Amino acid sequence: MSVSHRQQVFAASQAVVVKIGTNALSRPDDTLDVDRIHRLAEQLWAIRATGRRVVVVSSGAVGAGIGLLKLKGRPRDLPHVQAAAAAGQARLIRAYDEALQVHGVHAAQILLTANDFKHRTRYLNVRNTLHTLFEYPVIPIVNENDTVSISEIKFGDNDRLAAMVASLIEKPLLIILSVVDGLLDGDPSDPAARPLRLVENLKAVESLAGSSKSSRGTGGMKSKLESVRMATHTGTNVIIADGRMDGVLDRVTAGEELGTLFLSRKESVPAWKRWIGYTVTPRGALRLDEGAVRAVVEKGRSLLAIGVTGVDGDFSKGELVSLFDPSGHEFARGLSNFDARTAASIAGKRTEQVIEALGAGAYQEVIHRDNLTVMG
Template sequence: MAADTLRQSLVGSKTTVVVKVGTNVLTNATGELDRRRIESLAEQISRIRAAGHRIALVSSGAIGAGVGKLGLGKRPTDLPHLQACAAVGQSALMQLYQEALNPYRIHAAQILLTASDFDSRVRYLNMRNTISTLFEFNALPIINENDTVSIAEIKFGDNDQLAAMVANLLHAPLLVLLTNVDGLYSGDPRSDANARLQATVPHIDAAVTGMAGTSKSSLGTGGMKSKLKAARLATAAGGAVIMANGSIDGILDQIFRAEAVGTLFLPHGESIPAWKRWLGFTAQSKGQLVVDAGAAGAICQRGTSLLPVGVRDVQGDYGKGDVVTICDSGGKEIARGLTNYTAADTRRIMGRATDQIIQQIGNIPYVELVHRDNLVVTG
């Protein structure tokens, strides 16, 4: 499907859309929340909802807002001060959102999440049910990382990744990443006069990733590499992503008029069921299986199960039923799945055919290490 046709299709149908807005879009140069920007965002969201779309907003800005309210001048680097800024800033962020939404009679619904919420299948389903019910109540789900209690998320995570995981959670065909640049450039436009905006990206490969450079936002945790990682997560599961400049007045209106703004990342994977979105693109892997070329080809090309004979190395200490990553001999991830064996048992039987395993241990509870029904190709 051509890029312009896809844009028309995405905004023309009554779909669920996840919009992520970054800290540098929501705050001014001193780190204080920009009321006018948030009011404009609320007005545009009200129009998009009126057109029949369901919107979930993933909003950064809590730590940045806390930096501004506490008069710190810059983002702290140690965990206790980051968490204190988040605690102060989150309430201010939500208050301003509710005030901005009041003219449109939309309720602001705060949802704070951590990565562990996505690991649990039960909590994962509860999240989806809660957000779906909020849509029924004419509420706008406003989702953020729970920075006041999470540790790894502040150090290593960001809301770009969270937004992609929410898009997969809701089976949303479109993820909009609003940042403080116009989209993906072929180089850093601040230092490269020949850098050009990429209007459409069919597939996020090594060449595209190389365009990201080393940029990082001043108040947020993300950068272009983070956004490309999130875009890959969403597009691999069959969704489209638009990255655009949230500092431009009316940018969401332009996107939902199907105007050629920002960078459109095309879906490069088939749309998959919700259960396999969780398995392949959301739940955290507990270990890694390195397979030979024959097993890698069978999994990627024919969708077969993974047998012990094809495994060459086992990394990690995982249990039966855990999510494991399956990599080729070069270390590239090709799939994820639920393992039938613990790491210790896998090491005992790897590289052996079924009859050899039976001779060695007397029985074999499962022929497959990872059954194809519990496996998702991701590479």
Template structure:
């Protein structure tokens, strides 16, 4: 089946999302690629990869965020179950990553494409220079007719530099590439309103127009045997992507021809359209990519001024400083309710900021010797979440 068929009677939202998606990020979960015996399901991987090659051949750019290295290593090593210790998991990933890339290359090469292994850690996104270099590398791979196969660098990652799951990594890659569409392929067909609906073969929710708490309440907290993320992590990834101007589509990765059906705008899975306009690249990085180094706790007046009137954050509205950070670091802004509502580049280190808490801007020179900035965070360096 071709990737662009007749759309008569098809869903208009899906049609528009597919038509605008000149570049696509596809995320494939561990369980989608793993056979019942714990080994890599090469046949199904090849089936999905054929469809990814068709997307590339249609003139779109496509990047693949693929889980499965640890699962592939478990199968290759003949382990009876998923290890629990960090050294064992990282060793399994080291063995499995080679098998994973080999499987992708075996399917892509006969179709005229290259499989390019890209292993990332959260530090690659936190550092602005490395972040831009990663983007430039991926764009060059596109020009060289390669399909990036992206995964977390499980062999070296530790808790402090982990993404947590590949759903979040996929959303961050989507932001990095400014791709209009993120497809998340899971072992479930989408978000179901209740567990009973999923168990009894009901239909998933067709569209989610707003990711509020009622939607997250439907997701539950379950994780699968080989994967690290359940539906909650997928919705969190969707919130990250859609708030930056990208759409997300969750569907069952074990469904035959799933990507072909999606690119034909078939009414499958759960679609979450983008919200609002597209953020500029720099503000994507500030608001949705880099991890905050600390937090400014502000009063109600400051929250209203920043969130509703687009004002800069002034020291007089800051009531508490948390964490340690330097000038130029990304810092979260939290209101009285405890909700983090914005992020920005701080003009002051945490040590300096603690000296000017609750202080009017015209008095900042007293504790700091010289008052360099009227605002703690200027509105040009602020992103409302």
């Protein structure tokens, strides 16, 4: 892996999404490290000065609240977590705004829940807001709205949120700043473990991620790799690096071999298909035979009823469903032209049989190719 290769990755990007983890922004006593925010703000401004769009997905609200409210640690119950987030978010966004003002730009706060991505209209509103903000001398600072989030509408962690934000923007580079120098080739507790500098096949290294979570945040390397998978499958290159390093963003964008670079598996996927494949939660599932899998994956065709061997869940017409191959692997997602009961009634039938059963005006495809995303 040459330095010039990393430079090419940055050169090909039109935007940079930087996710900054809680631990990368916190002092040992859990208070917010304002000095580090100022150093990162200078580097963010430098990226923006290249003409690229810049978005920050920043953790740290709960951590800032822990210090602000003088709590002994991260609260275990939801009301106190939300209270810490409410107090800490104000402190966090003020720190970003003050740091960015030094460089003639402001912070624009965007607080989101998972529902903002699940519903198409709200998704488009978020996307339009971001793109409008790019017209002004501001840098959007995105965070999960922890003050109102409950389990049903949470992203899980800001690594996933960062990947979803990257899906809103054309040709982004996603940089995840943590407290580790990328993905290690062994157990993090082993002094001999070394960071992998390049990953081209994510499946080959997924076993290297442990199940541990960070001390102040909610993520870990496993969640980061899940987010990397989401991003790389939609054409986004990802770098995981240590956010505590001096000048980490300057050095990464200059092409230095810091952290781990995960190369995307395909060309950039259109925004509509990114939303289908990686943003909405499926409401049901269709099980397919081998012929249907080949038709969808290799030939780029729509899904016909004859290839459906089973229907799971209770979904309505137009809702998202997962597609599973005979081995039980989810390989695609799409918007169903039929509700679950109708889909089950026509499963395995030829097109002429579908028309005979449902009428001449019925859809000939269970899922049209334009509303289907192969996930790999």
